[in-house]
Amino acid sequence: MHFVPNPELGNRIITLMAALVLVLQIAAVGQRWIISSIRIFAVQSFLLGAIAAVIAYFNQASHIYVVALLTVFLKAGLLPRLLERLVGRIGIRREIEPLINVPLSILVTGGLTLLGYVVAESFYHPEETSARAALGHNTLAVAIALFLIGFFTMVNRRKALTQVLGLLSLENGLLLAAISLTYGMPLVVEIGIFFDVLVAVMVLGILVFRIRETFDSMDVSKLRKLRE
Amino acid sequence: MILLALLIVPLAAGPLAFLLRRRHMMEVINLAAFAILFGMAAVLVAQVLRNGSVSLWNGFFYADALSALVVLLSAFVALVCSVYAVGYFRHDESSGVLQEAEEVGGRFGVQKLREYYTLTPLFVFSMILVALANNLGILWVAVEGTTLASVFLVMFYGRETSLEAAWKYAIIGGVGLSMALFGTILTYYSAYGALGTDTLAGLNWSVLAENAGHFDQPTMRLAFILVLLGYGTKAGIAPMHTWKPDAYSEAPIPGAAMLATGVLNCALYALIRFYILSSKCLGPQFGSRLLILFGLLSMGVAVPFILVQKNFRRLLAYSSIDHSGIMVLALGFGGPLGILGMLLHMTFHSVTKPLLFFCAGNVQQHLKTDLFRKAKGGLIHSMPLTGAAFLMVTLAVTGSPPFSFFQSEFTILRAGFSSGSLVLSVLFVCFLVLIFSGFLVHIANLVLGDDPGVPQANMCGWKRYSVAGLAGVILVMGFWIPAPLFRLIQNAVGIVVGG
Numbered sequence: 196m197h198f199v200p201n202p203e204l205g206n207r208i209i210t211l212m213a214a215l216v217l218v219l220q221i222a223a224v225g226q227r228w229i230i231s232s233i234r235i236f237a238v239q240s241f242l243l244g245a246i247a248a249v250i251a252y253f254n255q256a257s258h259i260y261v262v263a264l265l266t267v268f269l270k271a272g273l274l275p276r277l278l279e280r281l282v283g284r285i286g287i288r289r290e291i292e293p294l295i296n297v298p299l300s301i302l303v304t305g306g307l308t309l310l311g312y313v314v315a316e317s318f319y320h321p322e323e324t325s326a327r328a329a330l331g332h333n334t335l336a337v338a339i340a341l342f343l344i345g346f347f348t349m350v351n352r353r354k355a356l357t358q359v360l361g362l363l364s365l366e367n368g369l370l371l372a373a374i375s376l377t378y379g380m381p382l383v384v385e386i387g388i389f390f391d392v393l394v395a396v397m398v399l400g401i402l403v404f405r406i407r408e409t410f411d412s413m414d415v416s417k418l419r420k421l422r423e
Numbered sequence: 424m425i426l427l428a429l430l431i432v433p434l435a436a437g438p439l440a441f442l443l444r445r446r447h448m449m450e451v452i453n454l455a456a457f458a459i460l461f462g463m464a465a466v467l468v469a470q471v472l473r474n475g476s477v478s479l480w481n482g483f484f485y486a487d488a489l490s491a492l493v494v495l496l497s498a499f500v501a502l503v504c505s506v507y508a509v510g511y512f513r514h515d516e517s518s519g520v521l522q523e524a525e526e527v528g529g530r531f532g533v534q535k536l537r538e539y540y541t542l543t544p545l546f547v548f549s550m551i552l553v554a555l556a557n558n559l560g561i562l563w564v565a566v567e568g569t570t571l572a573s574v575f576l577v578m579f580y581g582r583e584t585s586l587e588a589a590w591k592y593a594i595i596g597g598v599g600l601s602m603a604l605f606g607t608i609l610t611y612y613s614a615y616g617a618l619g620t621d622t623l624a625g626l627n628w629s630v631l632a633e634n635a636g637h638f639d640q641p642t643m644r645l646a647f648i649l650v651l652l653g654y655g656t657k658a659g660i661a662p663m664h665t666w667k668p669d670a671y672s673e674a675p676i677p678g679a680a681m682l683a684t685g686v687l688n689c690a691l692y693a694l695i696r697f698y699i700l701s702s703k704c705l706g707p708q709f710g711s712r713l714l715i716l717f718g719l720l721s722m723g724v725a726v727p728f729i730l731v732q733k734n735f736r737r738l739l740a741y742s743s744i745d746h747s748g749i750m751v752l753a754l755g756f757g758g759p760l761g762i763l764g765m766l767l768h769m770t771f772h773s774v775t776k777p778l779l780f781f782c783a784g785n786v787q788q789h790l791k792t793d794l795f796r797k798a799k800g801g802l803i804h805s806m807p808l809t810g811a812a813f814l815m816v817t818l819a820v821t822g823s824p825p826f827s828f829f830q831s832e833f834t835i836l837r838a839g840f841s842s843g844s845l846v847l848s849v850l851f852v853c854f855l856v857l858i859f860s861g862f863l864v865h866i867a868n869l870v871l872g873d874d875p876g877v878p879q880a881n882m883c884g885w886k887r888y889s890v891a892g893l894a895g896v897i898l899v900m901g902f903w904i905p906a907p908l909f910r911l912i913q914n915a916v917g918i919v920v921g922g
Contacts, residue, residue, distance in 0.1 A: 317641050349598065362597050362598065369604055372605065376612045
C-alpha cells in the first residue's frame with residue numbers, strides 16, 4: 196500500500212515555515228552583532244532547505260531533493276562557516292552601525308512585508324481554486340518581502356560584510372520564490388545558481404579582505420574617493 | 424558543432440595561458456584563440472544566413488540571427504582588444520606600472536599578466552555563452568559569469584580606487600542580477616499555466632516565444648519590470664549606472680573596452696529576448712513605454728556629466744551610458760525601423776568604441792594622467808597618430824556624418840517620428856546635440872592647440888597598428904556595410920519584430 200501524502204497538510208507546513216523564514220529575516224534586521232547575523236542567516240537557509248524537502252515530498256518532485264540538499268550544505272553549512280572565519284580573520288565582532296536605528300528599521304521592514312503582500316495579491320486568481328494557486332500566493336508574498344528586506348539591509352548597513360549578508364538573504368528570497376512557485380526550475384539552472392552564489396561569495400570575500408588590507412576598516416562609507 | 428567549438432576555444436585558452444610561464448607565449452595563445460574565435464563566428468554567421476537557425480543538444484544551445492550578430496560582435500571586440508592588449512601591457516611593464524600593482528597585491532613575476540590573459544578568455548567565454556544559451560536560466564548564469572570574470576579585471580591594478588570600483592561593481596551588479604533572476608523565475612511562473620512542464624525545455628527561449636501569447640499577464644508584467652531593472656543594471660542605464668564611470672576608469676584599457684562593448688551587448692541582448700516575450704504576451708505598448716523612459720533618462724543623465732567632465736576616462740563611461748540609453752530608447756520606439764536602428768547602432772558601437780578607449784589609453788600611458796587639466800592640450804604634436812584618431816573617433820561616436828553612427832541615429836529618429844512621439848524625438852535630438860558639443864569641446868581642447876613641449880610618444884607596433892587598423896575599419900563602415908552583415912541584421916530585426 197503506497198502512502199499518498201495529503202497536499203493540504205503540506206501547504207500548511209510550507210506556509211508555516213515560510214512565515215518563520217520571514218520572522219528570522221526581521222530578526223536579522225534588528226541584530227547588532229555580525230556573528231549572530233551570520234547564524235540567523237544559517238538557520239534561515241536551513242529552513243529554506245527544509246521547505247524544499249517538504250515541497251519535494253508532498254509533490255513527488257524528486258529533483259527538488261537535490262535543491263534541498265544543496266541549500267543545507269552550501270547555504271546553511273559552508274557559507275556561514277566561511278563568513279565566520281572571515282570575521283575571525285578580520286577581527287571585527289563589534290556591533291554594526293546602521294543608518295536608521297533599530298526600532299525604525301523594524302517598522303520599515305513591516306511596511307516592506309505589507310508591500311510584498313500587496314504585490315503578490317495581484318497574482319492571486321480566486322477562480323483557480325487549486326492548492327497550487329493558494330500556495331503560490333502566500334509564499335510569493337514572503338519571497339517578495341524577503342527580497343525587499345534584503346535590499347533594505349544592504350542600503351541600511353555600512354559594513355562590507357553585512358552588505359554581503361544582505362545580498363545573500365535577498366537571494367534566499369529568490370530561492371524561495373523559485374522552489375515554491377514553480378516546484379523548482381529546471382535542474383540545470385539550480386546547479387548554475389548555486390555555483391554562482393558560491394563564486395560570488397568568494398569574490399566578495401577576497402574583496403572584503405583586500406578592502407580591509409588597504410583601508411584598515413570594513414566601513415563602506417570610507418569608499419569615497421571616486422566621485423564627480 | 425560550430426556552437427560547441429565557439430565555446431570550447433575561449434574556455435580552453437584561459438587555463439592554457441594560466442599554465443604558461445613566458446609572457447610571449449601567453450600573448451600568442453590569446454591572439455590565436457581570438458583570431459580562431461572570430462573566424463568561427465564568421466562561419467556561424469554564414470550558417471545562420473543559410474539555415475535560419477542552428478541548434479545543438481535538443482535546443483540546449485541555439486543560435487538565430489540575433490545571437491549570431493552578438494557572437495560576431497563579441498568575437499570582433501575580443502580580437503581587437505587582444506591585439507591592443509599586447510602593446511598596452513608591454514608599455515605598462517616597461518614603465519613599471521605592473522610592478523607597482525604587483526607590490527600592492529603582494530605578488531611578483533608575470534603573475535599580473537597571467538591573471539589578465541587567463542581571465543580574459545573566460546570573460547569572452549561567458550559573453551559567447553550569453554548569446555548561445557537557449558535556456559533563460561543559463562543565460563542568466565552566463566551574464567553573472569561575465570560579472571565575476573570582470574570584477575578581477577576592474578581591480579587589476581590593486582590601487583585603493585580600483586578596489587572601491589570593484590566593490591561597487593560587484594555589489595550593484597549582484598543586486599541587479601538578482602533582480603534579473605527574479606524576473607526570470609516569474610517569467611517561468613507566468614508560462615507555467617501555458618506549458619505545464621518542468622522539463623528542461625520549459626525555460627528555453629525558443630519554446631517560450633512560441634507560447635508567449637498564453638502567459639499569465641500580471642506575472643509577466645512584473646517579470647518584465649524586474650528583468651528590465653536587472654539587465655538594465657548590467658547595461659548601465661540610469662539610474663543604475665553609478666558603477667560604470669568607476670569601473671571603466673579603473674580597469675586596464677583592453678578590459679574596459681570589452682566591458683563597454685561586449686558586456687553592454689550581452690545585457691541588451693538579454694533585454695531584447697525578454698522584450699520579445701513581453702510584447703508577445705502583453706503587446707508592445709507596455710515594454711515600450713518603460714524602455715523609452717529609461718532610455719531618455721540615461722541620455723539625460725549623461726549630458727551634464729559629459730559637459731563638465733574633468734577626466735577623460737570617465738568621459739568615455741558617460742558616453743557609454745549615453746549610447747546604451749540610445750539603444751534602449753530605439754528598442755522602445757520599436758517597429759522595424761526602431762529595431763533596425765538599434766541593431767545597427769549596436770554594431771557600429773562595438774566597432775567604434777574600442778578605438779575611443781585605445782586612444783584614451785595611449786594618451787594616459789604617455790602623459791601618466793587621465794585628467795584634462797594636467798594634459799595641457801596640443802597632443803597632436805607629441806602623438807600625431809593617436810591625436811588624429813582620437814579626434815576622428817570622437818566625431819564618429821557623437822554621430823556626425825560621414826561616420827556610421829549618423830545612419831543609425833538618423834534611423835532611430837525616423838522611428839521616433841513615425842511612432843508619433845514628437846516630443847520624445849525632439850528631446851532625443853537635443854540630448855544628442857548637447858553631448859556632441861560637450862564631447863567635441865573636451866577632446867578638441869585635448870588634441871589641438873599649441874605644442875606644450877611634451878616629448879614625442881614612442882609607441883610600439885602593436886599599439887600603432889591596432890589604432891590605425893581600427894580607424895580604417897570605422898572609415899570604411901561609414902560608407903559601406905558588408906552585404907552579409909546587413910542581411911544578418913535585417914534577419915535579426917525580423918526575429919524581434921515578427922518572429
